[in-house]
Amino acid sequence: MKKLIKFSLLVLWLGLSVPVDAKVTLPKFFSDNMVLQREMSISVWGNADKKETVTIEFNGTTKSGQAGKDGKWKIELPPMEYGGPFQMTIKGKDNTVTFDNILIGDVWLCSGQSNMEFNLNSAKGAEEAIQKSANKQIRLLTVPKTIQTEECEDIPSGSWEECNPSTTPNFSAAAYFFGQALEEELDVPIGLIHSSWGGTDIETWTSWQAAMENSDYSSYKGKTLEKSLGYSMKDIERFKSSMQTDKGIKEKWFAPTYNTTSWKKTHVPALWEGSLKNEDGVVWYRTEVTLPESAESQVGSIQLGAVDDEDITYVNGKQVGNINFWMANRNYHIPAGILKGGKNSLTVCVKDNGGEGGFLASDDQVYLEVGGKRYPLAGEWSYKPSVLSSTFGFKGTGSGPNGFSSLLYNGMIHPLVGYGIKGVIWYQGENNAGRAYHYRQLFPLLINDWRNQWGYEFPFLWVQLASFMAEEAEPGGSNWAELREAQNMTLRLPKTGQAVITDIGEAMDIHPRNKKDVGIRLAANALKIAYGKDVLGSGPVYQSMAKEGNKIILSFTNTGKGLSTQDKSKYKYVKGFAIAGDDQKFVWAQAYIQGDKVVVFSDEVKNPVAVRYGWANNPYDNNLVNSDGWLASPFRTDNWKGQTEGK
Known part of the structure; x- marks a missing residue:
C-alpha cells in the first residue's frame, strides 16, 4: 500500500496525464484561449481507456481515432487558415472536454535563459507597455520550471491566457514585444509559448538522444540519463522539497534575536568554497553594521553585487529585497523606520539551484548607504547552511538544471513536441561563454535536434549576446566575442536569423532592460526568414x-x-x-x-x-x-x- 501511495504522489508531482478513471484527458497546454498553428496539420492528443474511440469536432471538421493498448490517442486535423475564435470538443465514451476561444494563427516557442525569462514588469517602459498590452489576437502560455530525468508527456501546470494588463507583467518581455511587433505587421493571431530558465547552459535544453553527439556526453551512449546520472527524480524531489520548506525561514534565522554564535565564519563577498564547494542548496549569512544615531528613521539602500542564484535579504529582521535569478545586481531600498542608530543586523539567505553559489562582487561593491555615506559590508560574516545537496546524495551540481544534459529538455520542451509551431526564438549563450568554442558544436546541435523532434525545418531565430562588463581600454581576447562568433557561424544553417543588440547592453547588468528593441529586431528577422517579406531583416x-x-x-x-x-x-x-x-x-x-x-x-x-x-x-x-x-x-x-x- 505504501508503495502505491508513493507512486501516485510521484505521478502527481511530475504532472503526467495518466488516465486513472478512464476519462479522456489532454496535456495542459491544450486549453481555452490556445492558438493552433495555421496552414499545417493540427495534432491533438491525450489519454483515454485502451481502445476507446475519441472524436474531435473543430471548425467544421469532425475526426475520430482510437486509443492504443497504452491508452494514448492522437488525431490529426487538416490544415486551416487563420481565424477564430472557435470551440473544440473532444468526446470519449464517458466524458466530453470542451475548449473555448481558440484562435488559428502562428505559434512561436520562446526559450533560453534569464534574458528570455526577464519579465515585462522589469523592462524599460514597463508601465506604458503593460497598460497598452490588451490584445485578444495575442495569446500567452508559460511553461513552469521543472527538472526531469525522463522525457515527460505534459507540463506540471499552466494554460493559455489572453494578452492583457493582468497577464503580461510576469510574461517574457522579449517574447511579448516580439509577438506584438509580428501581430501588428501581419494582423494574424500570435501564440507565444514561453519556456525558459535563467542561468542555464545550452546542454540542458538538448535531448538525451542528441546529447550523444556532444563530445562531453558521448561516453554515455547506450545508457539512460538516470543510469548516467546515478540518481532519479525521487532524490531531486526530496531535495527541492527541503529547499521550499527551508527551516531557516520556519525558525526565523533572520530575526535579530536569533542566536548565531555557533555559526561558522567566512569572507563576504565570495563564492561558496571549502566545505560548501560543489554544493547546491540554501546558506544563511549574518553580519552587523554600526550606524550613527542620525540613521534613525532614514531611508537607505544596500548593495550586494550579484548573487548566484537567489537571495532574500533582511535588515533588522525586515525583508528588504528578493531576486530569484542569478547575476542580477542586488541594490535594495531600505524604507524609513528599519534602520536605527547603533548595531543593525543584516541577514542574507542565498539559494543555489546549480553551479556555483554565493556572492559575485568585489569588496568595494558591497555596502550599506544612508544619509549620503557608505558603510562597507565586506569582511567576516557568520554563515550556516540549512539545506545541502550532499545530504541527498548529489555530487557536484547534479540537483540544478545545469547538472547534466537534457534535464530541462525533458520537462520543458519534450512535452510540447508535436504541438504545431511556426518557429523558435532563442535568447541564451551567456552561460556558455566560458567555453564559447564548444558552442560552435552545441548551438547547431540543439537547433537540428529540435527540428528533428518536431519533424520539420522551422525558422530558428536568436538574440546575439549584448554588450556587458567594463569597456576594454585596449583590443584583446574576449570570451563573449568568441560566443558571438559561434552564433554567427550557426547562421550557416537554413532558416536561421540573428538579432544584434550590442548597442543596448548595460555594462554593469547582464540583463539589459531594453527588451522592446530585442523583440522588434527578432520580428524583423522573422518577417524575412519565416514570412518571406522583402526586407533586410538584419544588419550588414x-x-x-x-x-x-x-x-x-x-x-x-x-x-x-x-x-x-x-x-x-x-x-x-x-x-x-x-x-x-x-x-x-x-x-x-x-x-x-x-x-x-x-x-x-x-x-x-x-x-x-x-x-x-x-x-x-x-x-x-x-x-x-x-x-x-x-x-x-x-x-x-x-x-x-x-x-x-x-x-
Missing part, C-alpha cells in the same frame, strides 16, 4: 577582405541601399575596429565607409593582415549599419586561436 554581413598598402578593404552583404553609421555621421567614421600585422597584436584602427565598403587602417600597423570589429565583451559603440538601420554583427577576418579553444 562581413563577406571578404582585400589589402591595399597599409589599408584593409572590407566587403559586406545585406547592405540594402548602402552602408551607414548608426549616428548618421556625415563623415561616415565607423567605430569599433582593430587591426593587426603578422605579430597578431591588435591596435585600435580608424575606419570609414567608401561606397559599399569599409576601409580600415592604423599608422601603427604598416603591413596589416587582419581586422576585428567589435571584438570585445562590451563593444557598446559599434555603429556600422545598413540602409534599414540594422547593426552589423561583431566579426573578425583572422582564424587565430582564441581564449576558449580547447576548453
Whole structure:
C-alpha cells in the first residue's frame, strides 16, 4: 500500500496525464484561449481507456481515432487558415472536454535563459507597455520550471491566457514585444509559448538522444540519463522539497534575536568554497553594521553585487529585497523606520539551484548607504547552511538544471513536441561563454535536434549576446566575442536569423532592460526568414577582405541601399575596429565607409593582415549599419586561436 501511495504522489508531482478513471484527458497546454498553428496539420492528443474511440469536432471538421493498448490517442486535423475564435470538443465514451476561444494563427516557442525569462514588469517602459498590452489576437502560455530525468508527456501546470494588463507583467518581455511587433505587421493571431530558465547552459535544453553527439556526453551512449546520472527524480524531489520548506525561514534565522554564535565564519563577498564547494542548496549569512544615531528613521539602500542564484535579504529582521535569478545586481531600498542608530543586523539567505553559489562582487561593491555615506559590508560574516545537496546524495551540481544534459529538455520542451509551431526564438549563450568554442558544436546541435523532434525545418531565430562588463581600454581576447562568433557561424544553417543588440547592453547588468528593441529586431528577422517579406531583416554581413598598402578593404552583404553609421555621421567614421600585422597584436584602427565598403587602417600597423570589429565583451559603440538601420554583427577576418579553444 505504501508503495502505491508513493507512486501516485510521484505521478502527481511530475504532472503526467495518466488516465486513472478512464476519462479522456489532454496535456495542459491544450486549453481555452490556445492558438493552433495555421496552414499545417493540427495534432491533438491525450489519454483515454485502451481502445476507446475519441472524436474531435473543430471548425467544421469532425475526426475520430482510437486509443492504443497504452491508452494514448492522437488525431490529426487538416490544415486551416487563420481565424477564430472557435470551440473544440473532444468526446470519449464517458466524458466530453470542451475548449473555448481558440484562435488559428502562428505559434512561436520562446526559450533560453534569464534574458528570455526577464519579465515585462522589469523592462524599460514597463508601465506604458503593460497598460497598452490588451490584445485578444495575442495569446500567452508559460511553461513552469521543472527538472526531469525522463522525457515527460505534459507540463506540471499552466494554460493559455489572453494578452492583457493582468497577464503580461510576469510574461517574457522579449517574447511579448516580439509577438506584438509580428501581430501588428501581419494582423494574424500570435501564440507565444514561453519556456525558459535563467542561468542555464545550452546542454540542458538538448535531448538525451542528441546529447550523444556532444563530445562531453558521448561516453554515455547506450545508457539512460538516470543510469548516467546515478540518481532519479525521487532524490531531486526530496531535495527541492527541503529547499521550499527551508527551516531557516520556519525558525526565523533572520530575526535579530536569533542566536548565531555557533555559526561558522567566512569572507563576504565570495563564492561558496571549502566545505560548501560543489554544493547546491540554501546558506544563511549574518553580519552587523554600526550606524550613527542620525540613521534613525532614514531611508537607505544596500548593495550586494550579484548573487548566484537567489537571495532574500533582511535588515533588522525586515525583508528588504528578493531576486530569484542569478547575476542580477542586488541594490535594495531600505524604507524609513528599519534602520536605527547603533548595531543593525543584516541577514542574507542565498539559494543555489546549480553551479556555483554565493556572492559575485568585489569588496568595494558591497555596502550599506544612508544619509549620503557608505558603510562597507565586506569582511567576516557568520554563515550556516540549512539545506545541502550532499545530504541527498548529489555530487557536484547534479540537483540544478545545469547538472547534466537534457534535464530541462525533458520537462520543458519534450512535452510540447508535436504541438504545431511556426518557429523558435532563442535568447541564451551567456552561460556558455566560458567555453564559447564548444558552442560552435552545441548551438547547431540543439537547433537540428529540435527540428528533428518536431519533424520539420522551422525558422530558428536568436538574440546575439549584448554588450556587458567594463569597456576594454585596449583590443584583446574576449570570451563573449568568441560566443558571438559561434552564433554567427550557426547562421550557416537554413532558416536561421540573428538579432544584434550590442548597442543596448548595460555594462554593469547582464540583463539589459531594453527588451522592446530585442523583440522588434527578432520580428524583423522573422518577417524575412519565416514570412518571406522583402526586407533586410538584419544588419550588414562581413563577406571578404582585400589589402591595399597599409589599408584593409572590407566587403559586406545585406547592405540594402548602402552602408551607414548608426549616428548618421556625415563623415561616415565607423567605430569599433582593430587591426593587426603578422605579430597578431591588435591596435585600435580608424575606419570609414567608401561606397559599399569599409576601409580600415592604423599608422601603427604598416603591413596589416587582419581586422576585428567589435571584438570585445562590451563593444557598446559599434555603429556600422545598413540602409534599414540594422547593426552589423561583431566579426573578425583572422582564424587565430582564441581564449576558449580547447576548453
